[in-house]
Structure formats: C-alpha cells, structure tokens
Amino acid sequence: MKVGVIGGTGFYEMRGDEIEVETPYGAVILFYLDEGDREIFFLPRHGKKHVPAHMVNYRANIAAMKKAGVGAIVAINTVGSMRREFEIGSFFIPDDFIDFTCRKSTFFDKEAVHIDMSQPFCPIVRKILIEEAMKKGKVNEGVYVVTEGPRLETKAEINMLKNFAHVVGMTLSPEVILAREAGICYASICIISNYAAGMQEKLDVEEIRRVYEERKGDLMDVVKEALKKIPENRNCGCKYAAERGKL
Numbered sequence: 124m125k126v127g128v129i130g131g132t133g134f135y136e137m138r139g140d141e142i143e144v145e146t147p148y149g150a151v152i153l154f155y156l157d158e159g160d161r162e163i164f165f166l167p168r169h170g171k172k173h174v175p176a177h178m179v180n181y182r183a184n185i186a187a188m189k190k191a192g193v194g195a196i197v198a199i200n201t202v203g204s205m206r207r208e209f210e211i212g213s214f215f216i217p218d219d220f221i222d223f224t225c226r227k228s229t230f231f232d233k234e235a236v237h238i239d240m241s242q243p244f245c246p247i248v249r250k251i252l253i254e255e256a257m258k259k260g261k262v263n264e265g266v267y268v269v270t271e272g273p274r275l276e277t278k279a280e281i282n283m284l285k286n287f288a289h290v291v292g293m294t295l296s297p298e299v300i301l302a303r304e305a306g307i308c309y310a311s312i313c314i315i316s317n318y319a320a321g322m323q324e325k326l327d328v329e330e331i332r333r334v335y336e337e338r339k340g341d342l343m344d345v346v347k348e349a350l351k352k353i354p355e356n357r358n359c360g361c362k363y364a365a366e367r368g369k370l
C-alpha cells in the first residue's frame with residue numbers, strides 16, 4: 124500500500140531514493156522508502172530550494188502524490204496558537220479549517236466540481252494520528268486558519284481570528300483541498316511552535332525553529348507508527364469526493 128508524508132519546514136527526516144515526478148503543474152521531487160507492506164513517498168513541501176509557503180506549488184505536489192499512487196497522506200505543519208491553554212511544543216490535529224489564502228486551490232478549471240468540505244480531513248487517518256500522538260504528550264484539536272503570508276499576522280488580525288479558530292499557519296491550504304479533489308485520504312499533525320501575535324512579547328523565527336527541533340523526534344515516531352496503522356481498505360469515502368461533487 125502506498126502512503127505519503129508531506130513534511131514542513133525542518134522536517135527532512137525521511138530521505139529515501141530520490142525520484143522526479145512530472146505533473147501538468149511542474150516536476151516534483153519525492154523520496155521513496157520501501158518499508159515492507161508500506162511504500163512511503165516523502166515530499167518536502169517546500170522543495171529542495173525551500174520556497175516560502177505562499178510560493179509552494181501545491182497543485183504539483185498533490186498531483187505528484189496522486190501519480191505515484193498514494194492513497195493516504197499524513198501532512199506535517201507548524202502553527203501558532205491563539206489559545207493560551209494550547210501549550211508551545213504540544214501537538215495539534217485540526218478537525219476543520221478556514222482558508223484566508225488567495226492561492227490556486229482546485230484541479231477543476233474546466234468542469235464544475237464542488238467537493239463537500241463538511242469533513243475536510245479523513246476521519247480514519249485523523250483518529251490514528253490522535254491515538255499515536257497521545258502516546259507522546261498532549262494533543263489539542265480544533266480549527267486551523269490559513270493565512271497567505273509570508274508575513275506573520277497583526278495583533279488585530281489575531282484578535283479577530285481567535286474568535287473562529289484555534290491556531291494559525293500558512294501551509295494547510297490548498298493542500299487539504301487538493302488532496303480531497305484527488306481522492307486521497309488526508310490528515311494533518313501540527314506542532315504548536317509559538318503563541319500568535321500579541322500573546323507573547325515578540326515572534327521570533329529562531330524560537331519557532333527551536334521548538335520544532337525539540338519535538339521532531341516524537342513527531343517522527345508518531346508519523347511512522349501512524350503510517351503502519353492506516354488500513355488498506357477504508358470506508359471513509361475520501362476516494363469518491365470529486366465524483367460526488369460533479370454537477
């Protein structure tokens with residue numbers, strides 16, 4: 124069974140055989156690892172040259188995963204907390220999202236396909252991630268608001284956003300949307316690396332990196348165990364999202 128991992132900034136731990144996959148949106152580098160009954164395709168989201176979040180070629184990334192035959196993706200994201208009780212360094216597993224980006228977020232430019240987003244994440248992969256993450260510490264759940272970046276948010280923006288969401292980041296969307304359109308089960312595990320603007324004295328990129336480095340080992344264990352537990356046959360319906368969304 125083929126599964127995928129999309130790693131964020133600093134997560135380049137799953138290097139295998141490098142393969143280049145051509146897609147209509149550009150070529151993508153994947154790393155292939157053969158782990159017995161699991162074939163893992165690891166995709167560093169930001170590519171080899173580490174392009175910033177707003178410049179990531181999300182359509183090419185998901186199209187490459189699809190072409191490789193990946194049926195389920197575990198995505199790794201780093202987020203800022205808008206809740207005092209969600210501690211820095213803890214895991215966050217989103218159950219919904221709000222998209223404030225202005226990125227190209229569909230594969231369907233030539234036909235009307237309106238996919239159902241009332242459950243944007245695969246419930247099966249999510250549940251497995253939660254169970255595995257809980258073995259390594261506190262797990263928070265909630266809404267991830269996606270901002271365009273690359274700048275961080277203002278205090279006023281956070282004051283508004285925290286009424287509707289729990290964490291803020293730049294990379295979940297359009298990845299989650301495109302995976303759904305592609306019929307790939309998708310769930311995300313995030314590390315809370317800081318409090319959002321106005322909730323701590325200043326936002327320091329070095330601090331974000333340090334927190335991530337500290338939790339990277341645990342994160343790796345969670346992802347590896349979760350990949351082993353994703354069942355081959357899933358009754359989640361993610362596979363048929365696009366089919367059901369066709370006019």
Ligand SMILES: [Zn+2]
Pocket residue numbers: 245246247248307308309357359360361362
């Ligand atoms: Zn699914």
